[in-house]
Structures are given as C-alpha cells and as structure tokens.
Amino acid sequence: MPFASHAQTLRVTPTGSASGACGAASPCSLQAVQAQVRALRAQGHDGITVQLQDGTYRLQQPLQFDASDSGAGGRPVRWQAAPGAHPVLSGSRLVQGTRDGALWSFALPSSDAPSSVYIDGQRRWPSRSEACPHCVVDAKGLSNVPRAILHSLQVGSLAVMHERWRDFRCGVVVVGQGRVDLAQPCWHNAALDSVKNGWSVASPVGKYYAGVDWFENLAGDPSAPGSYTVDTAHRVLRYRPLPDEATQVPSIELPALEQLLVLKGTPGAPVHDLVFRGIGFAGTEWRKPESVDGYVPLQAGYLVDGNSRTALPDNGEGMTRIGNAVDVEAGRDIIFDHDSFQHLAAAGIALAAGTHGAAVTNSRFTDIGGGGVFAGDTEGHPADPASKSSNIVVADNRIDHVALAYRDNVAIMAGFVNGLVIAHNTISDLPYSGISVGWGWDYEGDAPVQSSIHIVANRIERVMLQLADGGAIYTQAQSTPGTSCVVRNVADMRHSGEGNGIYLDEHSTYFDVKHNVVLGSWVSAWASWSGHLRITDNWTDDAGKPHNPGPTKLWSPNFTYLKTLPTAALAVQGAAGARDGQPEPALPIRVPTACPNP
Structure with missing residues (x-):
C-alpha cells in the first residue's frame, strides 16, 4: 500500500x-x-x-516533467x-575566443547565427544596417534598396520592420540588383488582411508602412563596437569589442537551448503539485525567425505561420505562440515563486493548454527578447471546455525591459482564461502594452468566453515606447457578467509613447473599471460592439471624456483635470505595484468568482 x-x-x-x-x-x-x-x-x-x-x-537538453x-x-x-x-x-555555452586584430573571433558549433550573445552578463546584438525608409514593397520582397545596404547583406540576413502594433522579421533569400527577395510564406503572410477588420493597415502594405527599420545578420566584419557578424560558411563569429572590453580575455556566453523546463501533462494525467522557488532561468536561443515562416505576429506574440493562407484568422484561433524558456501544459497547482527570468532570446513562461491552477509570484523578469508571462489559450469555445485554462495567478512580479527583440510582446499576456488574477505587478520600459487580457476581437459571438478576470493594483509606466494602438492595460472579449474588473491600478503614461492608460478594445464586455489612477492619458472604449462597462470613480489629469459612450457604458462619476491627487488616489498609488515579503501562494490555487472590493 x-x-x-x-x-x-x-x-x-x-x-x-x-x-x-x-x-x-x-x-x-x-x-x-x-x-x-x-x-x-x-x-x-x-x-x-x-x-x-x-x-x-x-543544460544539454530541456528538463522534461510529466505526471510521474x-x-x-x-x-x-x-x-x-x-x-x-x-x-x-x-541553456548557454561558455565559448572562448581569440584576438583577430581589432576583433575577437569565436568558433561556433554550427552554422546558425545566434540572435544575441552575452559578455559579462550584457547582451550583444548582431550588426545592423541603417534604416531603409524608401525601400519599396512588392510581392517578392523589397526594391529600391540602397547600394550600401545591399553590399552588407547576405542570404540569411533578416529584414526587420514594424507597423502599428505588429513587428515583422523575414529572411533574405536572394540579394539582387537594387532589391532583395524575402522568405515565403513569411512575406506573404505579413501582407495578409483579415476578412472584415482591415488589418492590412498594420502590415507592410498598409498606409503606416515607413520602410525597413534595419537589416541584421550582415556579411563581412562588424563595424560598430559591441556588435558581431557570423561567417556561416566557416562557422565563425566575429565581435568588435567596446573600448573597455579590449583588454579582456575573449569569451562569450552563447545561448543554445530554446527551452529550459517543460512541464507537459495530459488531460487524463496532468503534471501537478510542483513548486519551483528561487531558481534562475537564463541563456535561451530561438531559431524560428530564421525559418521560412519568419516572425509574423497577429498580436502580442501570437504568430501567423504556414503556406496557402488567403486571410488572417479573424478570431486569432490556431495561432502559434512565441517560444518560452519555461512551458506548462495541462498543469495542476504549479507554482513559480521568487524565480528570475533573464537573458532569454524569446519569452519567459507560458501557462496554457488546459492548465488549471498555476501561479507566478514574487519573481523578476528582465532582459528578455519576447514577453514575460503568457497565460491561457486562443480558442474561445473549445470542444472540450476543460481544455480552456483556469485559476491562474500572476502577482507581485517585477517586469521591465522585455520585448527587446520582438516588440509586439507585452509583460503579461493572457488569452481566454476562466479565473485570472493579475495583481500587484510593477511593469515598465516596454515597446508596446503592459498587460493584455482577452482574445477574439468581435468574432466569438455573444456568449461569454472568459470569466473572473481580476486586474488589481498593478503599477505600469514607460510603455508604448515604440509601437502604437495599445496601452498600459489592454482588454478584449466578453466576460461572464459581474466577474471581471480593472481596479486600483496606476497607469502612468506621462513618460510613455502614444497610447491609452486603460484600453477596453473591440468586444470588451462586462468589465468594471474603478478606482484607478490614470495619468497622462485616459480610458478608451471606442467600439460600438463593446458594452456593459462601468468606468467610474477613477482619477486622471486628463479631460476624462467618454470615448463612444454607448447605451450600456457608464462613464461617471470620475475625477478629471486633476492638478494634484486627492488622498484616496494617493493611497491607491502608494499601494500599487509589487510588494516585498509576500508569501508563496497556498495550494490549491483557486481564483474567486467575484472581484475584490474596488
């Protein structure tokens, strides 16, 4: 027995x-x-x-956990x-190099060009070209490429550009006369539109196209100190050291593994009752952008792949997700507490695919190429309701300087979840949004696709620094009435790029937005198909005007045009963000149905 x-x-x-x-x-x-x-x-x-x-x-290979x-x-x-x-x-290897004149030279184990390397814990990027604002888009790639840029390119270079809320990377497959051809289906998928929403506006064929931000993975020797190039034929990386590095012994940390820890159960045999505490996760690589699919996001780290597509998937179902250093699928009562996620090529951690009961708490996320935390799924009405994740807590984390490479990513991204607490996180220094919850836009019908979404007491600032059409807190989708809320958060947009403090986009339905401090911006609920929103008792230095009031949206009272914050607002401001000394969550992990008191 x-x-x-x-x-x-x-x-x-x-x-x-x-x-x-x-x-x-x-x-x-x-x-x-x-x-x-x-x-x-x-x-x-x-x-x-x-x-x-x-x-x-x-690690020589990721640690794999299952029900056993x-x-x-x-x-x-x-x-x-x-x-x-x-x-x-x-997941990285320590590689010793040699001096090669003014450069450092490193033998690589393969012909793959690393997306970044590390010297003394500092990320170093591959060499980049100048921007190409006048590059012209056609079905095969780009023309009107300046001769100086063409001279620096090779097969395998990446064209990097952004439009609105989307970031793109497609590989160069032909360097021609005044032009380059880009990998297919990457380039085809980048230009696709949706059936009715006109998403090509945020693509290289849209009106916001402003050229190529840069090309990377260049040929020849690196010209800028602190950058490198790779001779793939001879498997050699050449690095030009910074002045204060010139006297060091040449060595780099070369990321190799794409994942570090994979917890993968099944619906009948979930992986469960595990705690990971005080552990660092570092040193990952991610190769997908170099593939023929490249990097073509729909939104926030979810990607459009594959051949023969004629349109974007309107509701976002069937998307692949950016790679994660740590992945939890079909998990039950899994805790990550007081951990650190840094020096990662792609994203930090994902809690998805029918995970019920999981928490990421008291942890640190920084220097990450993609997003910090992913939770939930992209199918609104799965055939098996148990395959939709539930009871997930993301609390008291400090997340900054993420989405360094894949700029459409966010600090905390949640798809469809039944029971989600995002509370007391401190988030800053992002190219796009801070927190994003919900999925499906207006394509999932009138039945709720999520419930008990509680976004509480987070502090968010310095976001939207590069991309557009987002905000400190972004929501989507219809919730079960009376269960979802955005309360007691501080969204400080005064040192951010253009964006909303709280953005109730598209089909955001049945959210209470109360007792938030929103500075330098305001709340947006622009879509006529959003509704049943109560936006009251918030404080702002903005005019605070209703954005498309609508018959089921309550927009008052709010405290607007404030020059100084009243005592109640200062109390909310002082209590928001990550707290020190918080205990590890207790098991089992369950999210209450009702929101906390505003």
Whole structure:
C-alpha cells in the first residue's frame, strides 16, 4: 500500500554525480535527482524537496516533467534554491575566443547565427544596417534598396520592420540588383488582411508602412563596437569589442537551448503539485525567425505561420505562440515563486493548454527578447471546455525591459482564461502594452468566453515606447457578467509613447473599471460592439471624456483635470505595484468568482 513518509531533502550541484543517494555528502545531477524523485513518488513517498546548490547548471537538453514527476495533492515536490544560493538553469555555452586584430573571433558549433550573445552578463546584438525608409514593397520582397545596404547583406540576413502594433522579421533569400527577395510564406503572410477588420493597415502594405527599420545578420566584419557578424560558411563569429572590453580575455556566453523546463501533462494525467522557488532561468536561443515562416505576429506574440493562407484568422484561433524558456501544459497547482527570468532570446513562461491552477509570484523578469508571462489559450469555445485554462495567478512580479527583440510582446499576456488574477505587478520600459487580457476581437459571438478576470493594483509606466494602438492595460472579449474588473491600478503614461492608460478594445464586455489612477492619458472604449462597462470613480489629469459612450457604458462619476491627487488616489498609488515579503501562494490555487472590493 502507498504510504506517506517523513519529509526528505535531496541535494543537487552543477557538478553532481549521475547516480547515488543525492544526499548532503554525495549531491547528484539534475537528471539523477529527477529519477530519484520519480522512484520515491512511485513508492508513495511525499514531502520531497530538491535543494539546488549555488552555481550555473548548464543544460544539454530541456528538463522534461510529466505526471510521474508530480507531488501529492497539497504536498508538492519542491525544487528550490538552497539557503543563500542562487542557482541558474542555463541553456548557454561558455565559448572562448581569440584576438583577430581589432576583433575577437569565436568558433561556433554550427552554422546558425545566434540572435544575441552575452559578455559579462550584457547582451550583444548582431550588426545592423541603417534604416531603409524608401525601400519599396512588392510581392517578392523589397526594391529600391540602397547600394550600401545591399553590399552588407547576405542570404540569411533578416529584414526587420514594424507597423502599428505588429513587428515583422523575414529572411533574405536572394540579394539582387537594387532589391532583395524575402522568405515565403513569411512575406506573404505579413501582407495578409483579415476578412472584415482591415488589418492590412498594420502590415507592410498598409498606409503606416515607413520602410525597413534595419537589416541584421550582415556579411563581412562588424563595424560598430559591441556588435558581431557570423561567417556561416566557416562557422565563425566575429565581435568588435567596446573600448573597455579590449583588454579582456575573449569569451562569450552563447545561448543554445530554446527551452529550459517543460512541464507537459495530459488531460487524463496532468503534471501537478510542483513548486519551483528561487531558481534562475537564463541563456535561451530561438531559431524560428530564421525559418521560412519568419516572425509574423497577429498580436502580442501570437504568430501567423504556414503556406496557402488567403486571410488572417479573424478570431486569432490556431495561432502559434512565441517560444518560452519555461512551458506548462495541462498543469495542476504549479507554482513559480521568487524565480528570475533573464537573458532569454524569446519569452519567459507560458501557462496554457488546459492548465488549471498555476501561479507566478514574487519573481523578476528582465532582459528578455519576447514577453514575460503568457497565460491561457486562443480558442474561445473549445470542444472540450476543460481544455480552456483556469485559476491562474500572476502577482507581485517585477517586469521591465522585455520585448527587446520582438516588440509586439507585452509583460503579461493572457488569452481566454476562466479565473485570472493579475495583481500587484510593477511593469515598465516596454515597446508596446503592459498587460493584455482577452482574445477574439468581435468574432466569438455573444456568449461569454472568459470569466473572473481580476486586474488589481498593478503599477505600469514607460510603455508604448515604440509601437502604437495599445496601452498600459489592454482588454478584449466578453466576460461572464459581474466577474471581471480593472481596479486600483496606476497607469502612468506621462513618460510613455502614444497610447491609452486603460484600453477596453473591440468586444470588451462586462468589465468594471474603478478606482484607478490614470495619468497622462485616459480610458478608451471606442467600439460600438463593446458594452456593459462601468468606468467610474477613477482619477486622471486628463479631460476624462467618454470615448463612444454607448447605451450600456457608464462613464461617471470620475475625477478629471486633476492638478494634484486627492488622498484616496494617493493611497491607491502608494499601494500599487509589487510588494516585498509576500508569501508563496497556498495550494490549491483557486481564483474567486467575484472581484475584490474596488
């Protein structure tokens, strides 16, 4: 018969043995301790803690977890840092180089050009060309490319451009006379329109097209200090050091793995009752933009792929998502607490595909190429309702300087979720929106597609720094009446780009928006097909005029034209954002139906 044992602690080090008891005297490797945990759980033991000692754990392949790695109900297996330790799971390799005149030269394990490398913990980007504002779009690629730019290009260079809320990367496949041909279907999909919404306005064939921002992955030697080029034929990376790096011994961190940790259950056998605490996740690569699909987003890190498309998928279903360092699918009661996500090529963590009960709390996200946290799914009415994720908490995190490469990404992105708390996060320094929840625009009908969406007491500033048509907090889709709200947040847009403080876009329905401090902007609810919105008791220095009032939108009272904030608003401002010393969430993770008091 299964039995419950006394709590056990297993110990791991970066140089641990591949076998043994994983005890204090003989710590073992990550793979060995995972096998030990599975054996103990199969025997009925619970209360197991895996203690990671200090150091960098260089993974040769992602750690894969399934149902056999699960804890007992309410008695999770804990993977956590040893006291005072800061373990990092890394997907990068330390590569030593040589001096080559004014350059540093590094032999690469493959002909792939890395999307970035690191020197002393600082990201270095591939060389970039000048902008090409006069490049002309045609069905095959770009013409009117200046000779100086053409001379720097090679097959495999990437054309990078943005239009409105979308960011694009398509590879160069032919360098011709005054023009380049770009990879298909990437370039075809970038120009597609939707059936009725006119989304080509945010594409290279739209009226906002302003040319190519830059080309990267250039030929020849790097010209700008702090940048590199790759000779793919000879598998050599050449880096031009900054002046203060010139005397160092040449070495780089070369990201290699695309994922670090994958928790993948099934509906019948979910992966469950696991805690990851005090662990760093770093050093990932992401190769997809170099493929023929390139990087063509619909919105916020969800991508349009594949051949033979004649239009964009209007409701956004069937999208692929930007890669994540950590991925949770069909999870139950999974916690990430006091972790760090940094130096990542694509995104941080995704909690999706029928995950019910998950939390990301008290964690740090910075220096990330894509978004920070993804939650939920893109199918509004799945055949199996259990496949829609639920009961997800994202709270007390600090997220800044993300979406560095893929600028359409956001700090926290949620698709369709039944039960979501986004609370007390501090978010700043983003090219696009801060928080985005909901999906489907106006294509999902009149039935609710989400419920209990609680966006509470977040502090957001310095967003919309590059892209357009977004805001500090962005919502979509119809919620179950009486369950969803945006309350007690601080959206400070005074040092941001153009955008809305709170943006109730398209089919946003049944949201209460109350007791928020919105500075330098206001609330937008422009669409006539949005409704049942109560936008009251907010404070702003803006005129605070209703944006398309509509018969079911309540826009007053609000406190507008403020030169100074009243005491109640100052209290909201002081309480918003990440809090120190918050405890790890308790299991099971459940989101209450009703919103907290405004």
